[in-house]
Amino acid sequence: MSEALLQVENLKKYYPIKGGKFGKVSEIVRAVDGVSFSVREGETLGIVGESGCGKSTTGRMIMRLIEPTEGKIIFQNRNIMELSKHDMRKARKDIQMIFQDPFASLNPRHTVGHIIEEPMIVHKMGNRKQREARVEELLELVGLSAYHAKRYPHQFSGGQRQRIGIARALAVQPKVIIADEPVSALDVSVQSQVLNLLKDLQKKFNLTYIFIAHDLSVVRHISDRVGVMYLGKLVELSESEILYTDPKHPYTKALLSAVPVPDPDIKTNRIILEGDVPSPAHPPAGCTFHDRCPVAMDICSKERPNFKVLDDGRMISCHLYD
Amino acid sequence: MSEAILKVEGLKTSFFTDDGEVPAVDGIDFSVNEGEILGIVGESGCGKSVTSLSIMGLLPAPPGKIVGGHIYYKGEDISHAKESRMRKLRGNDIAMIFQEPMTSLNPVFTIGEQLMEAIRLHNHLSKKELIERSVELLKLVGLPRAAELLDEYPHELSGGMRQRVMIAMAMSCNPKVLIADEPTTALDVTIQAQILDLMVKLNKETHTAIIMITHDLGVVAQMCNRVAVMYAGKIVEEGTVKDIFNHPEHPYTEGLIKSIPDLYGKKDSLYTIKGSVPKPGSITKGCLFAPRCEFVMDKCQVNRPELLGDGHKSRCFLHQGQGRKEVRK
Numbered sequence: 015m016s017e018a019l020l021q022v023e024n025l026k027k028y029y030p031i032k033g034g035k036f037g038k039v040s041e042i043v044r045a046v047d048g049v050s051f052s053v054r055e056g057e058t059l060g061i062v063g064e065s066g067c068g069k070s071t072t073g074r075m076i077m078r079l080i081e082p083t084e085g086k087i088i089f090q091n092r093n094i095m096e097l098s099k100h101d102m103r104k105a106r107k108d109i110q111m112i113f114q115d116p117f118a119s120l121n122p123r124h125t126v127g128h129i130i131e132e133p134m135i136v137h138k139m140g141n142r143k144q145r146e147a148r149v150e151e152l153l154e155l156v157g158l159s160a161y162h163a164k165r166y167p168h169q170f171s172g173g174q175r176q177r178i179g180i181a182r183a184l185a186v187q188p189k190v191i192i193a194d195e196p197v198s199a200l201d202v203s204v205q206s207q208v209l210n211l212l213k214d215l216q217k218k219f220n221l222t223y224i225f226i227a228h229d230l231s232v233v234r235h236i237s238d239r240v241g242v243m244y245l246g247k248l249v250e251l252s253e254s255e256i257l258y259t260d261p262k263h264p265y266t267k268a269l270l271s272a273v274p275v276p277d278p279d280i281k282t283n284r285i286i287l288e289g290d291v292p293s294p295a296h297p298p299a300g301c302t303f304h305d306r307c308p309v310a311m312d313i314c315s316k317e318r319p320n321f322k323v324l325d326d327g328r329m330i331s332c333h334l335y336d
Numbered sequence: 337m338s339e340a341i342l343k344v345e346g347l348k349t350s351f352f353t354d355d356g357e358v359p360a361v362d363g364i365d366f367s368v369n370e371g372e373i374l375g376i377v378g379e380s381g382c383g384k385s386v387t388s389l390s391i392m393g394l395l396p397a398p399p400g401k402i403v404g405g406h407i408y409y410k411g412e413d414i415s416h417a418k419e420s421r422m423r424k425l426r427g428n429d430i431a432m433i434f435q436e437p438m439t440s441l442n443p444v445f446t447i448g449e450q451l452m453e454a455i456r457l458h459n460h461l462s463k464k465e466l467i468e469r470s471v472e473l474l475k476l477v478g479l480p481r482a483a484e485l486l487d488e489y490p491h492e493l494s495g496g497m498r499q500r501v502m503i504a505m506a507m508s509c510n511p512k513v514l515i516a517d518e519p520t521t522a523l524d525v526t527i528q529a530q531i532l533d534l535m536v537k538l539n540k541e542t543h544t545a546i547i548m549i550t551h552d553l554g555v556v557a558q559m560c561n562r563v564a565v566m567y568a569g570k571i572v573e574e575g576t577v578k579d580i581f582n583h584p585e586h587p588y589t590e591g592l593i594k595s596i597p598d599l600y601g602k603k604d605s606l607y608t609i610k611g612s613v614p615k616p617g618s619i620t621k622g623c624l625f626a627p628r629c630e631f632v633m634d635k636c637q638v639n640r641p642e643l644l645g646d647g648h649k650s651r652c653f654l655h656q657g658q659g660r661k662e663v664r665k
Contacts (some may be wrong), residue, residue: 064524064525064526064527065524171612173612174612201379201380201551201613202379202551202553202592202595202596203379203591203592203595203608203609203612204612205595206595206596206597206606206607206608206609207608207610209597209606210605210606210608213605228524228525230525230599231596231597231598231599232597234597234598234599234602235597235598235602235603235606236597254602255602258599258600268526269525269526270599271529272525272526272528272529273525273554273599274528274529274532274552274554274555274557274558274559275554275557275558275599275600276553276554276556276557276581276593276596277557277581278557278558278577278578278581278582279578279581279582280600284529284533286526286529286530286533287526287529287530290494290496290497290527291524
């Protein structure tokens with residue numbers, strides 16, 4: 015595979031909580047706290063984690079829909095953090111996003127044709143006739159029909175709406191697509207249709223995906239490499255095959271063992287974690303996972319583990335592997 | 337197995353809307369035995385939640401109405417029971433847990449007040465006994481600091497803790513049947529694992545029968561004894577967990593199982609069921625699954641199959657008369 019197309023370095027997003035008489039900053043919520051990874055051209059990087067771990071914030075920061083507090087995002091050898099608003103708008107032609115909720119992410123007052131055409135208008139692509147032809151082509155590409163362009167979003171089912179969202183993202187021929195929980199609102203039988211479509215499109219256009227989801231089986235199916243997030247940090251990142259067959263971080267292990275498998279003959283040894291994910295405003299000292307970790311040591315509550323690379327190429331942040 | 341504690345026969349529930357009658361549940365039969373965990377699975381809109389609301393007598397009426405069939409609890413038909421009778425049964429004999437732990441607790445009352453209200457309605461206990469019983473229940477569902485929690489409000493608890501409180505409330509009067517409608521859908525996997533573990537433990541300790549309504553086949557495989565698969569308001573297949581997952585008969589069940597991505601291996605592309613779930617009442621002739629089925633035959637378009645079989649039942653012509661293997665060829 016080729017070198018990194020997109021590189022994220024030490025990305026952070028802090029939200030200050032203001033309180034008191036003069037709106038003084040009383041607390042800081044560390045939604046994303048120093049995340050680094052790279053994505054190669056044509057691959058799919060999956061990001062998994064539980065709610066509140068910062069995976070969606072990370073996705074949105076790459077598009078700069080949320081302005082990062084700190085960090086670098088290098089896309090095609092350019093740090094897009096330094097771009098002006100105007101230049102960023104242009105850069106978004108190459109990075110597009112598919113959103114989770116197919117009911118909320120399409121404007122109910124616009125026809126599907128207009129929804130798909132709009133990004134092309136924004137980026138001044140082609141004339142009206144060419145754009146209309148492109149809309150029809152896109153609709154057929156995602157498994158809908160050309161006559162659907164005249165309809166409104168409410169006339170479509172959830173799965174079909176997600177296809178429209180995909181067509182809109184593809185309209186400007188992006189290089190990278192960030193998919194934020196694209197199938198979590200869909201039923202299984204429809205989910206598999208959309209997943210297959212995403213895979214086919216990737217092959218056809220050599221797309222690069224950053225696939226954010228909480229469903230571990232879905233992420234395994236679609237991803238080449240997977241990163242696991244916990245409380246705003248990546249805890250383990252590796253080839254998906256390695257991660258799923260031999261998880262090393264205690265959190266990854268617990269997460270994988272907690273997934274109910276649709277086969278009554280498989281009895282998994284569930285690692286049941288105690289308690290809940292702590293609030294990102296008051297993360298535990300040291301390793302943020304130590305208070306729920308079944309194998310925590312003394313050092314874990316004192317020192318924050320560094321992200322290091324193991325022999326098999328996986329990156330992990332855990333004192334067990336120092 | 338012991339005898340059925342709850343039995344549903346030919347239940348039909350319809351919604352009367354401006355566009356006419358919509359049959360959400362269209363003649364279903366199933367029963368739950370004492371101490372058993374029955375799973376009801378299906379995709380959105382298949383009628384699984386309406387089934388549970390019909391049993392509890394909590395249908396929004398109008399527009400919802402039970403238009404046919406019977407629901408027997410210990411031999412008593414409760415499908416058209418008076419509200420006063422249902423009030424006695426609800427909580428005491430049949431209890432329910434809902435999907436949204438965020439919205440099913442009242443935000444302006446403390447956990448203790450809400451928990452004690454449920455107990456007080458069905459038992460005559462002194463204040464002191466009430467508190468004791470509440471603390472005992474919160475401990476039963478594995479909540480730490482039980483005594484302090486009584487004075488806290490729902491917003492101070494996390495999603496998983498709220499769902500534990502809901503389970504404590506449902507278990508407060510030792511119900512014989514517990515209906516859990518997507519109890520873990522809103523929760524993260526690690527919290528889901530905690531809650532499912534707790535439900536199985538309670539089922540073993542108290543012998544409460546559980547009807548587990550879910551769209552997640554993984555949850556069913558891991559905790560249920562028997563499963564009923566619903567599609568478009570009907571049960572299309574019913575059997576033990578092993579029957580359903582190892583030898584699915586109905587093409588819909590088979591398709592559902594095959595379309596889940598595998599956690600233990602990687603496939604190139606996933607199996608898909610073409611099309612999407614039909615609107616209730618839109619298919620009037622033939623098998624409801626015929627338009628999406630890959631084994632569809634001529635008679636499927638004309639006749640509607642019955643739910644037949646011994647123990648492992650399915651609503652499909654492939655298993656009635658002409659064998660499936662012949663059709664596959």
